[in-house]
Amino acid sequence: MRVLLPPITKVLLISWWVIGLLMFAAGGSFPLAAVSLNNQIFSDPSIGYLLGIVVYPFLHDSFLHLLLNSIVFASLGALLESTLTRKLFIKVLATATVAPALIWLVISLLTSAAPTHVVGSSGMVYALLGACLCMFPDMQVNLIIVQLKLYFVAGALIAFSFVATIVQLFGVQWGNSAHSIHLFGALCGWLLVGGHQRFSLSELPIMASLRERKQRFEAGKRQQNSQRVDDILAKVSRSGIGSLSPAERKFLEQQSRKK
Numbered sequence: 445m446r447v448l449l450p451p452i453t454k455v456l457l458i459s460w461w462v463i464g465l466l467m468f469a470a471g472g473s474f475p476l477a478a479v480s481l482n483n484q485i486f487s488d489p490s491i492g493y494l495l496g497i498v499v500y501p502f503l504h505d506s507f508l509h510l511l512l513n514s515i516v517f518a519s520l521g522a523l524l525e526s527t528l529t530r531k532l533f534i535k536v537l538a539t540a541t542v543a544p545a546l547i548w549l550v551i552s553l554l555t556s557a558a559p560t561h562v563v564g565s566s567g568m569v570y571a572l573l574g575a576c577l578c579m580f581p582d583m584q585v586n587l588i589i590v591q592l593k594l595y596f597v598a599g600a601l602i603a604f605s606f607v608a609t610i611v612q613l614f615g616v617q618w619g620n621s622a623h624s625i626h627l628f629g630a631l632c633g634w635l636l637v638g639g640h641q642r643f644s645l646s647e648l649p650i651m652a653s654l655r656e657r658k659q660r661f662e663a664g665k666r667q668q669n670s671q672r673v674d675d676i677l678a679k680v681s682r683s684g685i686g687s688l689s690p691a692e693r694k695f696l697e698q699q700s701r702k703k
Contacts, residue, residue: 468507544624
């Protein structure tokens with residue numbers, strides 16, 4: 445069965461594979477670090493390093509890296525490109541390329557990280573993941589042996605990237621991935637499709653639970669106050685208004701003002 449991909453997704457995938465296969469064929473002779481996103485740009489602002497800020501998503505350091513990014517990008521890209529306007533889809537991909545790259549460079553500068561470079565389209569992939577999390581949170585994701593909702597899968601991946609980014613801010617390297625690229629790529633995708641407008645803290649399950657508990661507490665309090673008013677009025681009926689204590693008089697006045 446032939447799978448038809450939208451044009452932008454198709455062009456990007458083809459370009460990744462053409463460049464990737466040429467790189468793999470060249471082997472060690474390809475100057476990967478010289479044209480990738482490289483934190484040596486601060487000491488050597490060469491043309492290669494400057495171009496690397498926009499070129500790095502087209503470079504991959506292994507066949508598996510390229511394959512995994514391509515599989516996820518093909519499925520999410522086909523969905524989003526057919527849903528969003530072409531202009532917005534391109535904006536998501538472009539922003540998720542440049543903005544996370546600049547943030548990664550700033551983090552490298554602040555943490556005085558050792559010279560290193562970043563390649564791969566993971567920032568774009570995470571941008572599509574963040575956008576889909578906003579637009580299709582309940583979409584089923586088939587993970588071969590199990591099906592899970594997108595919000596669970598995307599939430600777990602983004603939460604891991606968040607924790608790993610915080611750890612790296614303290615100078616501890618967690619694996620070989622540029623986790624901040626993943627995190628801020630996802631944030632770009634989520635924001636650009638209106639995630640900040642659709643999301644509200646009040647919609648979180650924990651907030652709904654707190655509201656329900658508050659409503660139950662207030663209902664119980666009203667019932668207690670009503671019962672106490674009835675008891676005080678019964679006392680007045682039996683013994684007269686003079687039999688009320690100052691506290692009972694004050695409570696009765698407070699309840700009458702509420703009404």
